[in-house]
Amino acid sequence: MHVVLARDDAGAPEIFRSIQGEGPKAGLSRTFIRLSGCNLHCVWCDTAYTWNWRDTPFEHESGKKFERDAEAIKLTIEETAARAAVLSSEGFVITGGEPLMQRGVLPALIDALKAASPSSMIEFETNGSIVPPQDLIARTDLFVVSPKLAHSGNAATVALKRDALSAFAALPGAVFKFVARTEDDVLMASAIAKQYGVDAGRVYIMPEGTDVETLAARAAALAPAIEAQGFHLAERLHIAMFGAKRGV
Numbered sequence: 001m002h003v004v005l006a007r008d009d010a011g012a013p014e015i016f017r018s019i020q021g022e023g024p025k026a027g028l029s030r031t032f033i034r035l036s037g038c039n040l041h042c043v044w045c046d047t048a049y050t051w052n053w054r055d056t057p058f059e060h061e062s063g064k065k066f067e068r069d070a071e072a073i074k075l076t077i078e079e080t081a082a083r084a085a086v087l088s089s090e091g092f093v094i095t096g097g098e099p100l101m102q103r104g105v106l107p108a109l110i111d112a113l114k115a116a117s118p119s120s121m122i123e124f125e126t127n128g129s130i131v132p133p134q135d136l137i138a139r140t141d142l143f144v145v146s147p148k149l150a151h152s153g154n155a156a157t158v159a160l161k162r163d164a165l166s167a168f169a170a171l172p173g174a175v176f177k178f179v180a181r182t183e184d185d186v187l188m189a190s191a192i193a194k195q196y197g198v199d200a201g202r203v204y205i206m207p208e209g210t211d212v213e214t215l216a217a218r219a220a221a222l223a224p225a226i227e228a229q230g231f232h233l234a235e236r237l238h239i240a241m242f243g244a245k246r247g248v
C-alpha cells in the first residue's frame, strides 16, 4: 500500500516536526505528514503545490502552476510511518492538500504510526467536504475541519457538502476552523455552525493571510465579530515564526 505525499523544498517527502501553528493544539509539538492532492482549489491556498498542476484550469492568486512529478512522491505506508516515527512527538498531524482523498489507505498508515508510537495523538486537517469513514474515525483523536467559504473561489455545492459536514459535526472530537477575510465571513461561519449544530466553543476563526502584517490587520478587524459570536480567534504561529515556507 502506498501514500502520495507532497515534497519539501529539497524534494524529500514533506514529513517534518514543528510546533503546531493553528487551531486548538497551537503551540504543541507535532510531526506533520503532508499528503498531495486536493479536491478543492482555493484561490489563496498556501499549499497549492499539492494540487495546482500545470495544464489544469484552476486559478490561484499567485498565478503559479506546479509540475505534479516534481511536487508529489509515492511512498509505502511502512516507509512513511518510519520517517514520521523517528521524528517523535506527542502527536501526528495528517494534512494536505486534502488528506481524506487517500482515505482508503489512511487506517493502515495510522496503525503503522501507532505501532511505532502508541501514545501519540492522531489529528487530521481536512476541508470537511469528504465523509470520514468509520475506520478512520475510530483511529483519530481530533479532526480540524476547515469548510471553505465563498472567498476561497470554490462553489458552495462543491465545498460545503451536507453529508460530510453533518458527519464531522456529529463527532465530539471535531472542531471547525473557518478561514475569514471579512466580518461577513464570520457571519457565514456562524450560519454554518448553527445549521449543523456546532456550538461556538468548537469554532475557530483564522484570518486569511501568509504574512504577519496581513494576519495582524485581519485579526484586529475580525475580533469584534469573533467575540460577538463566542468563537475562538485562531492564529498562524508558524507564519510568525518561520514565514510562509514548506516543511515548517
Ligand code: SF4
Binding pocket: 038, 039, 040, 041, 042, 044, 045, 046, 047, 048, 050, 051, 096, 097, 098, 127, 148
Ligand atoms: S482545501 Fe486546503 S489544501 Fe485544498 S485548496 Fe483549499 S486551502 Fe488548499
